[in-house]
Amino acid sequence: xxxxxxxxxxxxxxxxxxxxxxxxxxxxxxxxxxxxxxxxxxxxxxxxxxxxxxxxxxxxxxxxxxxxxxxxxxxxxxxxxxxxxxxxxxxxxxxxxx
Amino acid sequence: xxxxxxxxxxxxxxxxxxxxxxxxxxxxxxxxxxxxxxxxxxxxxxxxxxxxxxxxxxxxxxxxxxxxxxxxxxxxxxxxxxxxxxxxxxxxxxxxxxxxxxxxxxxxxxxxxxxxxxxxxxxxxxxxxxxxxxxxxxxxxxxxxxxxxxxxxxxxxxxxxxxxxxxxxxxxxxxxxxxxxxxxxxxxxxxxxxxxxxxxxxx
Numbered sequence: 464x465x466x467x468x469x470x471x472x473x474x475x476x477x478x479x480x481x482x483x484x485x486x487x488x489x490x491x492x493x494x495x496x497x498x499x500x501x502x503x504x505x506x507x508x509x510x511x512x513x514x515x516x517x518x519x520x521x522x523x524x525x526x527x528x529x530x531x532x533x534x535x536x537x538x539x540x541x542x543x544x545x546x547x548x549x550x551x552x553x554x555x556x557x558x559x560x561x
Numbered sequence: 562x563x564x565x566x567x568x569x570x571x572x573x574x575x576x577x578x579x580x581x582x583x584x585x586x587x588x589x590x591x592x593x594x595x596x597x598x599x600x601x602x603x604x605x606x607x608x609x610x611x612x613x614x615x616x617x618x619x620x621x622x623x624x625x626x627x628x629x630x631x632x633x634x635x636x637x638x639x640x641x642x643x644x645x646x647x648x649x650x651x652x653x654x655x656x657x658x659x660x661x662x663x664x665x666x667x668x669x670x671x672x673x674x675x676x677x678x679x680x681x682x683x684x685x686x687x688x689x690x691x692x693x694x695x696x697x698x699x700x701x702x703x704x705x706x707x708x709x710x711x712x713x714x715x716x717x718x719x720x721x722x723x724x725x726x727x728x729x730x731x732x733x734x735x736x737x738x739x740x741x742x743x744x745x746x747x748x749x750x751x752x753x754x755x756x757x758x759x760x761x762x763x764x
Contacts, residue, residue: 468652476645480638487634490762498622501764512758515641516751523648524747530584536597544604548611548759557616558609 475522479515486511505552513545587651588741596748603752606709610702610759617698622764624699627692632683633761636676637753643672644750647721647743654728654739662739663728669746670721673714680711706756713749720745 486508520537521527527534550556586593614621650665684704687693694704724742727733 469649472645472648472652475648476641479641479645483634483637483641486758486762487630490764491630498626499764500618500622505763508758508762512754515754519641519644519747519751519754523644523750524744525585525587525651528584529586533586533593540597540600540604544607544755547604547608551608551611551615552763555615555618556612557614558612 472522475518479518482511482515502553506549509545509548513541516541588737588739588744592741592744596744599748599752603755606706607755607759610706613698613702620697621699624692624697624703625761627687627690628703628761629683629686630761632679633757636679637757639672639676639679640750640753643669643676644747646672647746650724651740651743654734654736659728659731659734663725666721666725666728666742670718670725673717673721677711677714680707703760706760710749710753710756713752717746717749 489504489507517538520541526537646665646669650662650669653659653662653665684707687700687703692700694701720742724739727735727738
């Protein structure tokens with residue numbers, strides 16, 4: 464395999480593994496206590512998820528070589544999704560009780 | 562849409578000629594239309610989940626405590642690794658190293674099987690603890706999101722089997738089909754990344 468591409472893919476995989484372990488550590492550092500609502504943990508975890516999704520899309524799905532429209536669409540989707548989720552979380556928006 | 566042959570030659574130089582902005586998508590554009598459609602569907606699931614979660618954050622936190630973070634992480638690492646192997650397969654096929662490419666797909670499939678086996682183990686553990694689909698809203702979402710994702714993994718097995726079938730015989734080899742399969746599999750991967758964050762880790 465082309466060593467350049469191979470080592471880049473390996474670096475991406477390694478980075479994905481490392482950030483996953485970071486979110487694990489963030490999530491379990493409080494594991495011995497009761498689960499408590501924590502905005503910093505939620506923000507960190509959702510932002511890490513966004514970075515991971517973007518890395519998969521950019522490098523594994525090769526969107527960095529794709530037409531601009533697809534790059535903007537995928538980046539836009541990830542950004543909008545995470546902003547929407549964090550907005551719902553921060554402003555405590557919820558389903559109206561039925 | 563380019564013919565498979567044209568697609569191979571445009572990508573053959575691979576490492577040298579492909580630069581950002583070259584404007585090529587991985588595999589069939591139709592698969593990308595499907596990926597974007599799935600992105601919309603899953604985004605609505607995730608947003609509905611969050612809206613329900615904020616209606617009763619305490620219930621969700623107390624229920625989430627019953628999930629094993631370790632199993633969630635193991636699932637994530639397996640999924641990420643499978644995606645990496647699939648990316649290696651695409652590159653190997655591009656370089657006409659079909660033996661290596663086909664080995665990578667088989668490894669990807671193996672990771673997929675391990676992923677599903679782990680999920681089924683987790684579900685049966687939870688069910689034995691009496692935590693089922695109708696226990697509460699958190700578990701409803703837990704089974705729904707992980708279940709629909711596993712369904713996508715199972716469809717992925719068919720996709721990967723097609724890729725293996727393609728790679729095994731010289732007459733059938735099409736770089737475009739290999740890449741189209743990879744695009745599907747990576748989608749399954751990044752959707753799991755968000756499910757893991759929302760269901761297992763966030764507080």
